[in-house]
Amino acid sequence: MIATDFQPFSIVEDTGFKKYSQALNPSYIPPSRKALAQKVTDMYDRETASLKRRVSKVPAVCLTTDCWTSRTTASYMSVTCHFIEDFRVASCLLDCFEFSERHTADNIAQQLLSVAAEWGVDKKVVCCLTDNAANVTKAIQTIGWTHLPCLAHTINLVVRDNLQASKPIIDKVKEAVEYFHRSTVGAQKLKETQLQMKMEELRPKQDCPTRWNSTYYMLKSFIASKNAIISTLAVTNAPVRHLSQEEWTTVQEICTILQPFEEVTVELSAESYLTASKVAAQGVIDSLCASMSLRFHRIHANHILADTAALDPRFRRMAFPDGRTADETFQRLSTAAARISSDTPIQQQPAVEGLEGAGSGAGSIVWSYFHEKVAGTVEARNPTSDAVMEVRAYLEEPLLPTHEDPLKWWECRAPVYPRLSKLMAKKLCVVATSVPSERIFSKTGQIISERRSRLKPKWSELLSSLMQICPRTRKRQKKP
Known part of the structure; x- marks a missing residue:
């Protein structure tokens, strides 16, 4: 009620609320304002701890950030996190806090690093999306993260x-x-x-x-x-x-x-499905006017966007304007996949149903020596050549229809492409816009309403987070 319905803590002291509660249940005693605040705090701590456990398990994340000034002239900064979890797109609000310092590049960089370190993702950031503000762009460059400009901002400038x-x-x-x-x-x-x-x-x-x-x-x-x-x-x-x-x-x-x-x-401002892979897709770019060529010049030279398009089974080579750019991208992915295979042990895949035990002699003494020899051969294979073979096989797959979910495709193909599927989780977590951070402010603006204009920054930060967490928590609890 406090987080999702934008009600003030003082609602439990309102005459109308007390009469309504008494009418429903004469024996019910509403909690005090202080007790209600403590319950909200406990809920925030519990849900935040759960989110931190989820985020700690993902290999890579993409961040978005933006700044906003409330009706009380207080300045706020939001940071959202996006990742691939169990072959599903997931996102969460890391923080929405008062930013009273000057918005210099150094101060912004310090705040971003502080939030990322608190959530344990400072070493997992693939890229960070923001608007085209020079101070924010410089802050991300200072940190050393890869910066991507918000596509929605870019389109808006073109228009x-x-x-x-x-x-x-x-x-x-x-x-x-x-x-x-x-x-x-x-x-x-x-x-x-x-x-x-x-x-x-x-x-x-x-x-x-x-x-x-x-x-x-x-x-x-x-x-x-x-x-x-x-x-x-x-x-x-x-x-x-x-x-x-x-x-x-x-x-x-x-x-x-x-x-x-x-x-x-x-389409590219959504959070529930992949978006960044569509930015470099040639079909999307061709649908826009020629005036965008100035701002989207050499967009395929951006490795982040090129990699996401290449690993999206709906596009692959079709995302690139020429074969040379595509070859360079897939060569880069092969090298990255080879590093994954050498650094991360690949689980042995189960035998294909219908072959094991069907006259193969899998459990006989006669075949035991052969299997040991094959196992030794598998272990001695070159990771680089295995990665190249995976990429070649991936490229020969038919294109996935654009209305299909590419992550479901990867979930089914993960046993076939173990290296590329791990690489996919680090690449396809990238979003196309910084809209998620700006959506936070649209909701925070409702939190800091005229009736709650005296709300302290601490509570606005906490309620902003709870407002993002509560609906998703209820949805997860309904699952069997």
């Missing part, structure tokens, strides 16, 4: 740059939208007009520069109520500039152009 040519038309749309949001007469008349025209009651959405795709959503909602808006503006004699028919056509064309950008941003 913003290319919308400058249509700025006069978009400004007209903004004027009309703002009129309907500030004028009660205009908003009511628009609603009545929509009902008369048997249209859905929609108030045009406002544009927000810091919200990705918000311009697209504004224009789309504006077009959806085109006839009602034209009629309402004429009847109310609104003090806004009207769009000509040619400008209405341009707005429709802009929506058509922006739709692929919106789809890509939404």
